[in-house]
Amino acid sequence: MSRRARPRSGPSLGVSSIAALVLLYLVFPILVVIPLSFSAGTYLSFPPPGFSLRWYENFLGRSDWLGAASLSLWVGAAVMVLATALGAPAALALVRTDFRGKDLLMGFIISPLIAPVIIVAIGIYFFYARLGLVGNPFALVIAHTCLAVPFVVINVSATLQGFDERLEQAAMNLGATPWRTFWQVTFPIIRPGVLAGALFAFISSFDELVVALFVSGTSAVTLPRKMWESIRFEIDPTIAAVSTILIVLTGVLFLSAELLRRRSERLRAAVVLPDLPAKDALRSV
Amino acid sequence: MRRLIIAAPAGYGNAGAGSLSLSSVSRLERGPERIMSIIPVDRKTPSRTRLSHPALVLPLLVYLTAFYAYPVAAMMLRSITEPSWTLENFRRLFENPVYLHVLWLTFRVAAIVTIAALLLGFPVAYVLARIDRAKSNLLMMLVLLPFWTSILVRTYAWMVLLGRQGIVNQFLLAIGAIDEPVQLLNTTFAVYVAMVHILLPFMILPLYSVIRGIDGNLLRAAEGLGATPIGVFRQVLLPLALPGVSAGCLLVFILALGFFITPALVGGPRDLMIAVLIQQQVELFNWPFASALAVVLLAAALLVFGGFARTLGVREALGRVSR
Numbered sequence: 239m240s241r242r243a244r245p246r247s248g249p250s251l252g253v254s255s256i257a258a259l260v261l262l263y264l265v266f267p268i269l270v271v272i273p274l275s276f277s278a279g280t281y282l283s284f285p286p287p288g289f290s291l292r293w294y295e296n297f298l299g300r301s302d303w304l305g306a307a308s309l310s311l312w313v314g315a316a317v318m319v320l321a322t323a324l325g326a327p328a329a330l331a332l333v334r335t336d337f338r339g340k341d342l343l344m345g346f347i348i349s350p351l352i353a354p355v356i357i358v359a360i361g362i363y364f365f366y367a368r369l370g371l372v373g374n375p376f377a378l379v380i381a382h383t384c385l386a387v388p389f390v391v392i393n394v395s396a397t398l399q400g401f402d403e404r405l406e407q408a409a410m411n412l413g414a415t416p417w418r419t420f421w422q423v424t425f426p427i428i429r430p431g432v433l434a435g436a437l438f439a440f441i442s443s444f445d446e447l448v449v450a451l452f453v454s455g456t457s458a459v460t461l462p463r464k465m466w467e468s469i470r471f472e473i474d475p476t477i478a479a480v481s482t483i484l485i486v487l488t489g490v491l492f493l494s495a496e497l498l499r500r501r502s503e504r505l506r507a508a509v510v511l512p513d514l515p516a517k518d519a520l521r522s523v
Numbered sequence: 524m525r526r527l528i529i530a531a532p533a534g535y536g537n538a539g540a541g542s543l544s545l546s547s548v549s550r551l552e553r554g555p556e557r558i559m560s561i562i563p564v565d566r567k568t569p570s571r572t573r574l575s576h577p578a579l580v581l582p583l584l585v586y587l588t589a590f591y592a593y594p595v596a597a598m599m600l601r602s603i604t605e606p607s608w609t610l611e612n613f614r615r616l617f618e619n620p621v622y623l624h625v626l627w628l629t630f631r632v633a634a635i636v637t638i639a640a641l642l643l644g645f646p647v648a649y650v651l652a653r654i655d656r657a658k659s660n661l662l663m664m665l666v667l668l669p670f671w672t673s674i675l676v677r678t679y680a681w682m683v684l685l686g687r688q689g690i691v692n693q694f695l696l697a698i699g700a701i702d703e704p705v706q707l708l709n710t711t712f713a714v715y716v717a718m719v720h721i722l723l724p725f726m727i728l729p730l731y732s733v734i735r736g737i738d739g740n741l742l743r744a745a746e747g748l749g750a751t752p753i754g755v756f757r758q759v760l761l762p763l764a765l766p767g768v769s770a771g772c773l774l775v776f777i778l779a780l781g782f783f784i785t786p787a788l789v790g791g792p793r794d795l796m797i798a799v800l801i802q803q804q805v806e807l808f809n810w811p812f813a814s815a816l817a818v819v820l821l822a823a824a825l826l827v828f829g830g831f832a833r834t835l836g837v838r839e840a841l842g843r844v845s846r
Binding site: 249250253254256257261262263264265267268270271274324325327328330331332333334335343344346347350352353354355357358360361362363364365380381382384387391403406416419420424441445447448449452462465466469470477478481484485488489492496516 | 573574575576577578579580582583584585587590592593594595596597598599600623643644646647649650651653654656662665666667668669671672673674675676677678679680681682683684690696720724744752777778780781783784788801802805810814816820821824828
């Protein structure tokens with residue numbers, strides 16, 4: 239084969255530069271918020287007139303902001319536990335057993351992720367309004383869990399799908415009880431998947447605005463809800479400081495979830511299959 | 524020839540990443556699994572020793588029925604039962620040109636956002652899928668960082684960028700394109716720019732994983748046989764990437780239909796989308812009417828989903844959405 243006819247490999251320069259521009263469009267707005275949060279000015283002007291930490295001080299010194307942040311952490315943690323407790327066993331049943339209507343059931347469990355959130359939000363709001371639960375943080379946990387549970391089911395299912403059940407059979411052939419087999423063989427292998435699902439569940443609640451907008455009333459104001467009000471009524475760089483904290487926090491959490499997911503794939507691959515696909519976790523709005 | 528031989532194992536390694544879905548098609552693409560299939564695994568026979576039971580799904584089923592399905596169903600029922608059995612709420616919706624305009628606008632915005640996201644997302648997905656793993660993992664972070672950042676934060680970022688004193692206006696003033704700041708925020712333009720920004724990763728991720736699964740040798744073969752770059756795109760790449768295109772478009776369109784936060788914050792008074800209208804009606808205590816709007820929104824979403832599900836297969840569509 240002659241040198242000239244050798245097909246070139248990789249994308250051309252034209253396509254690559256378009257891709258680079260689109261990537262810039264994706265990242266630029268987020269990077270702009272960060273310097274703004276260290277601004278010394280009282281207004282959102284760019285470039286910032288000087289460096290200061292006053293907006294972080296403002297965030298940390300105001301009880302309404304801190305209260306909202308701690309409520310969000312608390313609700314997120316509760317949602318994480320509840321969603322994992324409900325979702326992980328369900329995934330075990332969905333992946334490992336066959337029964338009629340399984341596909342339909344899977345669709346139903348994942349549907350909170352696909353249905354427009356506003357529909358779920360007003361459905362739950364009307365329901366809570368009748369029961370007098372608007373503004374109750376526990377009610378918020380219950381609502382957020384519905385939206386968070388698909389992440390657990392999806393992550394745990396993915397981990398279970400590549401699981402080689404011969405490992406369990408071997409354990410049981412060697413005399414282990416099913417209970418012991420589960421905790422000593424199955425769980426250690428699927429643990430990263432379970433943890434990743436739990437983290438996704440936490441973030442989905444920590445980030446959630448639309449349901450909170452209706453259900454949190456005036457007494458259970460979460461961080462996104464507080465930010466929403468702040469963006470609408472008092473535009474100052476405090477919100478940029480909060481945003482920066484959130485960008486860093488969710489970045490770290492997602493990175494851990496991603497690493498856990500990869501670890502779970504490596505673990506599975508190491509024990510059984512030579513190579514398994516990296517699944518790109520999609521996050522709902 | 525040597526190049527093709529060297530490329531073959533790389534193609535194999537990539538093949539696995541194509542499976543965003545639970546489908547059997549993508550399972551075929553997982554090259555290395557075929558090696559394992561030499562060893563028989565009896566996955567079909569339910570054995571006593573399997574550590575599971577269908578009943579494990581029951582707690583979740585009960586939970587979701589009580590706290591999710593029932594409230595949503597009751598809300599939708601409200602649209603035809605209040606004040607008494609009636610279709611009045613829907614009549615009001617479809618007879619009033621204002622509400623019809625909101626519906627039309629919602630569809631138009633969702634369609635334009637979907638097309639824009641496809642046009643912008645395809646080159647990114649293609650480049651990320653065709654460069655080597657280490658580089659693409661690094662660049663993928665640029666897609667994932669915005670994807671992970673809260674929608675509220677991203678919408679706020681656009682408010683900062685597009686405001687009267689915002690960076691975009693200052694830039695345009697500095698290069699002399701405009702003489703005084705132009706109104707960018709609270710316009711339809713702002714809605715498009717911010718929504719495409721927020722939804723773009725939902726397009727890129729499924730596209731990326733499908734294109735990654737395409738055997739690079741096919742593209743090289745087409746080039747080697749004399750196809751122009753456009754020919755390779757139209758006759759080889761696009762047909763093979765079609766599942767990713769439909770999955771991405773489906774996701775973006777359905778999410779865009781129900782978008783609330785972004786249009787509410789960066790849109791102008793004339794950019795009323797259905798989700799914002801629903802929220803306004805709830806605040807005005809027009810609950811039955813808000814429910815009727817929600818029914819229409821859900822029906823639209825299901826219709827689109829059903830259309831795609833028919834072409835893709837439900838499992839495929841769901842699998843792609845869920846991973």
